[in-house]
Amino acid sequence: MDKNVVDDLRREVGRIAGGGGAWQDITKPMDHRAFTPAPKDVRLRETGRTKDLEERGPFGRWLLMQVDREGFIGRLATAARADRSFPQNGDPEAVRKRLSEQGADPDMHEALDDAELDWSSF
Known part of the structure; x- marks a missing residue:
């Protein structure tokens, strides 16, 4: 073969294999320590503080507004709306107590845990 064709x-x-146009000798071990780490995920940057309890409002009222959500949190909110004795101004513990009184299934208790995490992240 002609040398120009081989080159x-x-x-x-090398360009196709991501070598940046430089031929890489696969018989020699590569030093992976020379690679730069991936940039930080921009979704994980801090965007501000979480709200105080007074700024967030009662957990019960927040939960009642979640009826349009999909999944167990939406089902929990729909059930809470149907319950006349639901603690609207209650904290997560008051809602947990009400669920226990009503004999809710374990999925609803898990949904309550997820909802509490969502509510406290604001």
Whole structure:
């Protein structure tokens, strides 16, 4: 083969394989310590503080507004709306107590735990 053809082939294979145009000798071990780490995930940056308890409002009222959500939290909110004795101004513990009084299934208690985490993250 012509040397120019081999050089062109190496250049193209190197470019396609992500070598940046430089031929990489696969017989030699690579030093992976030289790679730079991935940039930080921008979704994990801090966007501000969480609200105080007074700023957030009562957990019961927040939960009642979640009826349009899908999944267990939405089902929990729908059941809470149907319950006349639901503690609207109550904290998560008051809602947990009401669920226990009504004999709610374990899925609703898990949904309450998830809802509490969502509410406290504001």
